[in-house]
Amino acid sequence: MAVICVTWNVNSLRARLERVGEFLEQVKPDLLLLQETKCSPEQFPHDAIAELGYKAVDVSGGRWCGVAALAPAESDLTILGSGLPGQPNPDEARWIEVQIGDLTAVSVYVPNGREVGTEHFDAKLEFLGVAAQRAAELAVNGRLLIAGDMNVAPRDSDVWDTAALEGSTHVTPSERSALAAVASAGGLVDAHDALLGVDDVQFTWWDYRGGSFHRGFGMRIDHFLISPDIADSLDECTVVRDFRKGEKPSDHVPLLISF
DNA sequence: ATGTCACGCTGGGCGTGA
Numbered sequence: 001m002a003v004i005c006v007t008w009n010v011n012s013l014r015a016r017l018e019r020v021g022e023f024l025e026q027v028k029p030d031l032l033l034l035q036e037t038k039c040s041p042e043q044f045p046h047d048a049i050a051e052l053g054y055k056a057v058d059v060s061g062g063r064w065c066g067v068a069a070l071a072p073a074e075s076d077l078t079i080l081g082s083g084l085p086g087q088p089n090p091d092e093a094r095w096i097e098v099q100i101g102d103l104t105a106v107s108v109y110v111p112n113g114r115e116v117g118t119e120h121f122d123a124k125l126e127f128l129g130v131a132a133q134r135a136a137e138l139a140v141n142g143r144l145l146i147a148g149d150m151n152v153a154p155r156d157s158d159v160w161d162t163a164a165l166e167g168s169t170h171v172t173p174s175e176r177s178a179l180a181a182v183a184s185a186g187g188l189v190d191a192h193d194a195l196l197g198v199d200d201v202q203f204t205w206w207d208y209r210g211g212s213f214h215r216g217f218g219m220r221i222d223h224f225l226i227s228p229d230i231a232d233s234l235d236e237c238t239v240v241r242d243f244r245k246g247e248k249p250s251d252h253v254p255l256l257i258s259f
Numbered sequence: 260a261t262g263t264c265a266c267g268c269t270g271g272g273c274g275t276g277a
Binding site: 011 | 264277
C-alpha cells in the first residue's frame, strides 16, 4: 500500500483553508507537512481540519513562520518535538518532529536569509548547521524524512535564471553546502534527485509579482530529504502545479512523494 | 526582475516579511 507524503508552504493556513481542504479531498495524503501557517496556537484551525477528516499537530508562533503536520483522523500521528534544539531565534516556529507509524518526519521552514552578508543570512547558515546535527540524532530512529521550505536551490538548474540571482540568497555555495550537510548528516537523499535525476527541473516556488508563474520564473527550494529505505521504494516525486493556479494560491506548490 | 500577498494594528492605510 503506497504512502503519500506531501510538503507545502501554504503562506498562511487560515488564508489557504479552502485550498488545503480541496487538496486533502483530492489527494488524500497520509501525511501533509505544512510551513508558514502564520497563526498563533489559539488561531490554529483544528476544528476545520477535523471536519475534513484529518487531525493536526502544530508549532505556531504568531504572525510569522509556523509549521504543522496533518494526517487522517484515524492515524497514530503524534508530536515528538517542538522546535530545533539549539536553533538561533528559538521563538521562531520553524521545526516540528512527528511520528506516524514507523516513520519519523520533520516539517521545516528554513530562514529566508534576506541578504547575503547580513545577520539574517548568518542565522540561516547557523540554522542549517544545527539542523544537520539534529538530523544525525534523528537518523538513529530508523525511517526518517525531513521536508519543507529549505529556501535553498541546490543547483543552478534549479532556478530560472542564474544571472538574475547573482549575489542573491538561495543560490550561494555556502547555503548549498549547508543544505547538503543536513542530508549527509542524516544519511538522507533528495527524493527528486533519487527518482528524477539531477537534470530534471521541477520548480516549487514562483514570486507573486510580475507574473512570475506564467513566465516560468521560479525556483526549486522545497525538498524531501528521505532515508535510503524510503528511497528504495519511492515511486513518485512530483509538484502539484494546479495548486499554484486558481483562486488564492500559495506562492509555493505542494511537493508530493509516494512510496 | 518586481506588475503581489498576508499579517497586525486599526477602523484605511502603513509597516513588516517574503
